[in-house]
Amino acid sequence: MAGTQGTQDSIFKVAVASFIGTAIEWYDFFLYGTAAALVFNRLFFPSFDPLTGTLAAFGTFAVGFIARPLGGVVFGHYGDRIGRKAMLSATLMLMGVATFAVGLLPTYDAVGFWAPALLVLLRLVQGFGLGGEWGGAVLMAVEHAPAHRRGFYGSWPQMGAPAGLLVATAVFSVFSQLPEAQFLAWGWRVPFLLSAVLIGMGVFIRLRVAESPVFQQRQQEPHPPGLPVLEALRTYPKQILLAMGARFAENGFFYIITTFVLSYGTERLGLPRSTLLNGVLVATAVHLVAIPLFGAASDRFGRRPVYLAGAVGCALMAFPFFWLIDTKATALIWLSIVLGIIAHAAMYGPQASFFSELFGTRVRYSGASLGYQLASVFAGGLSPVIATALLAWSGGQSWPVSLYMVALAVITLVSVYLSAETFREQLTEAPPGSPAPDALSAPSSHSPSPAPPQ
Secondary structure (H helix, E strand, C coil): CCHHHCCHHHHHHHHHHHHHHHHHHHHHHHHHHHHHHHCHHHHHCCCCCHHHHHHHHHHHHHHHHHHHHHHHHHHHHHHHHCCHHHHHHHHHHHHHHHHHHHCCCCCHHHHCCHHHHHHHHHHHHHHHHHHHHHHHHHHHHHHHCCHHHHHHHHHHHHHHHHHHHHHHHHHHHHHCCCCHHHHHHCHHHHHHHCHHHHHHHHHHHHCCCCCCHHHHHHCCCCCCCCCHHHHHHHHCHHHHHHHHHHHHHHHHHHHHHHHHHHHHHHHHCCCCHHHHHHHHHHHHHHHHHHHHHHHHHHHHHCHHHHHHHHHHHHHHHHHHHHHHHHCCCHHHHHHHHHHHHHHHHHHHHHHHHHHHHCCCHHHHHHHHHHHHHHHHHHCCCCHHHHHHHHHHHCCCCCHHHHHHHHHHHHHHHHHHHHCCCCCCCCCCCCCCCCCCCCCCCCCCCCCCCCCCCC
16 A cells, blocks of 8 residues: 555544544435425425325425535535545534424424425535535545555445434434324424534544545645536546446435335335334345445456446346335335345445546546436436326336336446446546556555556
8 A cells, every 4th residue: 555545544544434424414314305205294295185295295305416416516626626624524514504403493384385495495405515525525535545445445435324324214213103293293303403413423523534645645736626527527528427327226226215115105005104114224234234345346346347236136126126015014025125225235335436436636526526416316316206206197006116216227237337447547637547647646566457448
């Protein structure tokens, strides 16, 4: 490992800090999704019938994704110009304030139209903060890591997503055990208010981590990027588009099996909330273990083979996922969600290193954030809305949703197939496979020679 990249202890410290901070951000973001699936339709859209209310609640959920690319552009700009570390504390604070405020919101019965309007506003702030979070967190881990372990260490901030979902679902599940009247009156608010404590912990941890050594070397150059996002669009248009496509199955599939399934099971099948929430909890625990395993596998076999296997798994699970849920048998419901989450982990594990390696250091924060966050609008943010609309169109049949999931998988398969293999590339100023005389990270003694793009 290059001397500029520090010791194994420092890499481990950065990985843990990235994991904890990202887990807190995702706790805030997923908490909203769980509430949107289970209670927001009754509290903020009570004048609608249950299906329309659910569509409206998922619409506010999607709004957060619309703000994510803007957050990626703004925080990516400053992350490429002044550093990754400062942006991470700012995004964490922004997300925490918005989440805490959701817990204080009056409902529709109290203030009418202003209740859903304020809900949408706070969701926009959440999305803006998360849009800047991901790029900084994964780059801190990937740029600190030795070349032959970038997939593994890059998966640590990715583990923050299931950890955040695990905590959010567990906390929400505990308070959902309250009598219905108490849960709707105040119980649902407590998980949002707890965010204030978590944010304080996260900011403290992140302030103790050193700036990325790769970025520190980049700062020594005389001409920093003026507008990193424009430079990224001009220099890496293909990489941004392929990264977007690679996210479609990963992002869309995830929100169907963790968010849409809650409303599908409770409203369409009449299942208890606890059955579905506990199924998500079990699957999320599996997810937490599977992500670093697939990240490590990508260091050995390459990013593309592992990612492609996950996309194929998603396509194969599209129909069996609902067949198993429709049995209403608890064990089969849990099995369905677990199998779906394992397929997702095969894509999510290597994703951080894969996307980071597609871009040069000058604009890596902006480029990776654009590819990641733009896809979130069309895949993750809209998938519960589209799935609910397809369910209404088909009269409650799940097959159109399954076809939609297959379509997402096809987009990802094509995109990853057309992408270059990156796991043997150094973190340079040039795209993968291009000459890189000004590489900013010295080759590791464990790293093989750069492979040509595939």
